[in-house]
Amino acid sequence: MSRLFPFHGGVKTVRHKTESNQQPIAPGVLPGRLVVPLHQHVGASAKPMVQAGDRVLKGQRIGQAEGYISAAIHAPTSGVVTAVDLQPVPHPSGLSDLCVTIEADGEDRWLDREPVDYRRLHPSDLRNLVRHAGVVGLGGAVFPSAVKMNLSGHCERLEQLILNGAECEPWMTCDDVIMRERAAEIVAGIHILAHLLEPREVLVGIEDDKPEAIAAMTAACAGTDYQVRPVPTCYPSGGAKQLTKLLTGKEAPPKGRSTDIGVQCFNVATAYTIHRAINFGEPVISRVVTVTGHVNRPQNIDALLGTSFADLISQCGGYRDGVERLIMGGPMMGFALHSDAVPVTKATNCILVGGAEQLTPEQPVMPCIRCGACVDACPANLLPQQLYWFARAKEFDKARDHHVFGCIECGCCSYVCPSHIPLVQYYRYAKNEIWAREKEREKAELARQRHQARQERLEREKQEREAKLRQKAPPRAVAETGAEPTGREG
Amino acid sequence: MVIAILALSALAGASGLLLGFAAIRFKVEGNPMAEQIDAILPQTQCGQCGYVGCRSYAEAIAAGEAEIDLCPPGGANSVVALADLLGRDPPPRNAADGVEQPKMVAVIDEQRCIGCTLCIQACPVDAILGAAKHMHTVIARECTGCELCVAPCPVDCIQMTPVAETIMTWKWAYPGAAVRVAA
Numbered sequence: 012m013s014r015l016f017p018f019h020g021g022v023k024t025v026r027h028k029t030e031s032n033q034q035p036i037a038p039g040v041l042p043g044r045l046v047v048p049l050h051q052h053v054g055a056s057a058k059p060m061v062q063a064g065d066r067v068l069k070g071q072r073i074g075q076a077e078g079y080i081s082a083a084i085h086a087p088t089s090g091v092v093t094a095v096d097l098q099p100v101p102h103p104s105g106l107s108d109l110c111v112t113i114e115a116d117g118e119d120r121w122l123d124r125e126p127v128d129y130r131r132l133h134p135s136d137l138r139n140l141v142r143h144a145g146v147v148g149l150g151g152a153v154f155p156s157a158v159k160m161n162l163s164g165h166c167e168r169l170e171q172l173i174l175n176g177a178e179c180e181p182w183m184t185c186d187d188v189i190m191r192e193r194a195a196e197i198v199a200g201i202h203i204l205a206h207l208l209e210p211r212e213v214l215v216g217i218e219d220d221k222p223e224a225i226a227a228m229t230a231a232c233a234g235t236d237y238q239v240r241p242v243p244t245c246y247p248s249g250g251a252k253q254l255t256k257l258l259t260g261k262e263a264p265p266k267g268r269s270t271d272i273g274v275q276c277f278n279v280a281t282a283y284t285i286h287r288a289i290n291f292g293e294p295v296i297s298r299v300v301t302v303t304g305h306v307n308r309p310q311n312i313d314a315l316l317g318t319s320f321a322d323l324i325s326q327c328g329g330y331r332d333g334v335e336r337l338i339m340g341g342p343m344m345g346f347a348l349h350s351d352a353v354p355v356t357k358a359t360n361c362i363l364v365g366g367a368e369q370l371t372p373e374q375p376v377m378p379c380i381r382c383g384a385c386v387d388a389c390p391a392n393l394l395p396q397q398l399y400w401f402a403r404a405k406e407f408d409k410a411r412d413h414h415v416f417g418c419i420e421c422g423c424c425s426y427v428c429p430s431h432i433p434l435v436q437y438y439r440y441a442k443n444e445i446w447a448r449e450k451e452r453e454k455a456e457l458a459r460q461r462h463q464a465r466q467e468r469l470e471r472e473k474q475e476r477e478a479k480l481r482q483k484a485p486p487r488a489v490a491e492t493g494a495e496p497t498g499r500e501g
Numbered sequence: 502m503v504i505a506i507l508a509l510s511a512l513a514g515a516s517g518l519l520l521g522f523a524a525i526r527f528k529v530e531g532n533p534m535a536e537q538i539d540a541i542l543p544q545t546q547c548g549q550c551g552y553v554g555c556r557s558y559a560e561a562i563a564a565g566e567a568e569i570d571l572c573p574p575g576g577a578n579s580v581v582a583l584a585d586l587l588g589r590d591p592p593p594r595n596a597a598d599g600v601e602q603p604k605m606v607a608v609i610d611e612q613r614c615i616g617c618t619l620c621i622q623a624c625p626v627d628a629i630l631g632a633a634k635h636m637h638t639v640i641a642r643e644c645t646g647c648e649l650c651v652a653p654c655p656v657d658c659i660q661m662t663p664v665a666e667t668i669m670t671w672k673w674a675y676p677g678a679a680v681r682v683a684a
Binding site: 050102439440444454461462 | 544625626627675
């Protein structure tokens with residue numbers, strides 16, 4: 012047994028995993044209408060490739076990746092595109108975004124799928140296939156995987172490839188069940204990643220409250236040199252940086268990437284989708300979603316992207332009485348939704364329906380008593396209390412100097428705060444403000460340049476006109492008319 | 502005595518040469534203070550401060566001729582930043598300041614535009630595209646919302662509209678009451 016390197020802080024939470032992980036993954040019911048957002052990943056939004064009236068087949072690309080950090084979007088079923096317009100999406104703002112609406116024809120007919128032999132492909136072609144299949148990190152961060160599969164320039168050789176199956180968020184079990192049921196496919200995906208990245212060792216980190224998943228993954232990894240490493244149950248061990256520290260003892264510098272220390276980390280569900288994309292030619296059109304909390308039959312559903320939350324909840328027997336709030340993600344890092352008429356996206360790992368037993372009553376926010384509990388809990392080794400003062404006073408420069416961008420928004424500090432101060436909300440606010448001001452500054456700089464260019468142009472035109480006038484008029488005439496030519500310029 | 506005079510004269514001469522060399526070699530072009538002030542101003546070039554463009558206002562502040570609270574688009578943030586930079590106390594906000602306006606962008610009603618080019622000449626950042634007797638349009642990305650094009654339009658076809666909030670520009674609000682979730 013290899014040794015572990017515990018990270019600083021973290022909290023023990025109540026697990027609430029058994030509510031949803033006792034049943035096998037249920038296939039999602041094919042809905043009549045699917046609303047597929049074109050921005051389901053970090054980076055640039057995909058460019059729509061279809062318009063209203065087009066017929067599409069299951070797996071057909073309907074959104075093209077725009078720019079390096081972007082991912083493609085595909086039709087989850089066959090049917091007719093009825094609209095490409097703004098529709099509500101799962102986002103804390105409740106705002107709408109560009110979506111492709113597909114009326115399903117019920118045939119669910121696939122496009123011709125082309126499996127490829129990844130061992131014969133050039134690495135860059137393999138990465139392009141992953142990119143065009145729309146593969147993104149399914150742990151919730153939805154960062155395009157093809158970008159993470161390109162090491163050039165970051166490190167010479169990858170030391171460790173880490174597969175993240177920790178799933179530390181309470182209530183959430185989608186990775187747990189996928190490891191139990193699809194371990195062999197996950198390992199097939201790891202083969203592809205290992206072939207491309209050539210790591211010295213492959214580590215699969217799983218929290219020790221998932222013995223079935225550990226057993227299934229250990230069995231599937233038999234005969235390979237991949238090591239399944241159970242890690243203690245401690246939130247947030249599933250954070251990429253925390254799991255890296257836990258398994259390898261290595262920490263990336265504050266502004267560095269994990270590749271700077273020779274580590275790359277992928278979620279287990281992402282490895283599964285890479286396997287489907289390469290060995291079966293199937294793009295990412297569905298994902299396993301945990302529907303749990305205050306619903307009648309909590310379970311995991313393999314839902315088509317674009318299925319509305321309301322459809323999934325009715326598949327789970329509908330809401331129980333006394334629902335107060337709908338959350339996408341877990342209770343620690345998730346956000347409240349404005350409505351259940353929003354589609355499942357690649358980021359939807361969990362739908363948590365909050366009733367009285369899931370939500371504690373609203374607690375009044377008390378002043379900070381400087382107890383330092385947040386400092387002990389912070390897994391990113393930050394000074395949460397200090398950051399709180401700066402964010403509260405809107406001293407964003409100081410917040411930045413104290414590494415507010417190192418905050419992973421895990422919520423441990425808010426969880427332990429005896430004064431119930433919503434600390435994470437302050438850090439999110441500070442980050443947003445800093446980004447917004449940076450963007451504003453860039454825009455102001457552009458306006459300054461344009462204004463300056465205009466002033467210079469006006470000056471040049473004025474001089475040219477004067478020169479022309481001087482040329483036209485004989486020198487004596489200029490002397491007679493005096494200052495007239497310049498007078499007219501004004 | 503003589504040695505002392507000679508030594509001091511030599512020292513003075515050497516220092517003078519050094520200073521003279523430094524003055525030429527390390528000469529700073531322009532007014533660095535005005536540049537730092539200009540970097541804080543929002544560059545809308547709207548002239549609401551009474552100066553022609555942000556740069557001349559920055560120069561006036563640097564010369565000590567202007568107050569630092571004359572810039573409505575910059576709002577309270579720029580006043581505080583300027584006060585920090587210049588080591589002055591931020592002037593008290595007067596009642597006439599009012600609420601800060603949302604960001605605006607000019608929109609030309611293209612049906613009504615007669616193509617007179619007056620707005621093009623008024624735009625300080627060349628954000629209006631068009632030609633004589635042809636329809637004009639605003640490049641929304643470049644528009645600073647300065648409103649200088651609204652007044653010259655003879656047919657009143659330019660409207661200032663607030664910039665719509667999108668998912669990309671949405672921000673978390675300053676924390677208020679919070680709900681905690683049991684885990």
